[in-house]
Amino acid sequence: MAGLPVINAAPIRVSSTTMPQRVVRALYDEIHLTPKPGLVDRANSGAHHDMDHELFICSIEAIAPWFVVFHELGKAHADQPEMMQLRLLRPAGIACEQAMFQATGGVNTHKGGIFSLGLLCSAAGRLEAQGCRLSRQAVCQQVSQFCHGLVARELVQRNRQASTGERLFQQFGLAGARGEAESGFQTVTRYILPGWQDEACEERRLHLALLRLMAVNPDTNLVSRGGLSGLRYVQRSARQVLSTQWTHEQLHQMDQALIARHLSPGGSADLLSVAMVLADLPEV
Ligand SMILES: CC(C)(COP(=O)(O)OP(=O)(O)OC[C@H]1O[C@@H](n2cnc3c(N)ncnc32)[C@H](O[C@H]2O[C@H](COP(=O)(O)OP(=O)(O)OP(=O)(O)O)[C@@H](O)[C@H]2O)[C@@H]1O)[C@@H](O)C(=O)NCCC(=O)NCCS
Ligand SMILES: Nc1ncnc2[nH]cnc12
Secondary structure (H helix, E strand, O other), X not given: OXXXXXXXXXOOOOOOOOHHHHHHHHHHHHHHOOOOOOOOOOOOOOOOOOOOHHHHHHHHHHHHHHHHHHHHHHHHOXXXXXXXXXXXXXXXXXXXXXXXXXXXXXXOOOHHHHHHHHHHHHHHHHHXXXXXXXXXXXXXXXXXXXXXXXXXXXXXOOOOOOOHHHHHHHHHOOOHHHHXXXXXXXXXXXXOHHHHHHOOOHXXXXXXXXXXXXXXXXXXXXXXXXXXXXXXXXXXXXXXXXXXXXXXXXXXXXXXXXXXOOOOOXXXXXXHHHHHHHXXXXXO
16 A cells, blocks of 8 residues: 555564463473383383373373363453452363363373363463463463462361362371462472573473472372372482483483382472473563
């Protein structure tokens, strides 16, 4: 059209990757990473007798569509208060868990992952509906607001039929996945993302992040399997490996040690997926 000024503005880099796509990619990348001490990977089933790599792939295929649902729910309810979101999400979250259990024959592969990563998808959908740009801080703050008061509401109150997480809170005061989400994934944002670029090689970057998570994360899986001594053993072992120019062989030896002790850091595996998703977002 004649007369209009030509604007040579650099194209704004708008990622075409949706949050559900980032989440599913992270789930595949997590199960693919090998070796992973105590966890299921391409080499072995870690400290698990009831699941393997193939079952995890089936589980991811079954739950993947639900992350689009969580994202859409975040968009649809963007006009509702943050405090209402978890209640609005829970039915879909439980339906997603049922899809997982159906695909796995009743084995809990991703219960924690559904909760944590589903919240990220819903937070992203809400922010996008409000015209806000996605950033690590904005998404984590939104999740924290969704889960405000969750620990007090669900863990402090004694329930007759306590779940694993509820029982561990009553015994040890560990808030597990609920506490991590209510904090806005503080373990990831404080201990993992600042050093995300410390390793140039993608595989070593993920191994480093997992070791750092195992060194600090109060993983309720470890406590439910080995008590506080099991958690401390894994944290101490991870710190020892991190103090060296660690190699695959050391990760393999750690894997054998955790398997021998029936210890599986499933919570840290979930937070590794959370870290991959957040690392891909701009900081601010
Ligand atoms: C909110 C719930 C998900 C809480 O469930 P629960 O009462 O069981 O509480 P937690 O134990 O705290 O958390 C459950 C899973 O979360 C992972 N996890 C553990 N510690 C942490 C942590 N510090 N930070 C983040 N995430 C953590 C962990 O999940 C992984 O391990 C599981 C596989 O390991 P395995 O040892 O084989 O597990 P089992 O032996 O089968 O043990 P149990 O089945 O007895 O627990 C696997 O789940 C991995 O993901 C913990 O196991 C839940 O109550 C809830 O509300 N769910 C509905 C969903 C929802 O609300 N969605 C809304 C948003 S979409
Ligand atoms: N690779 C894995 N092995 C065991 N539990 C897990 N939870 C999430 N990822 C896992």
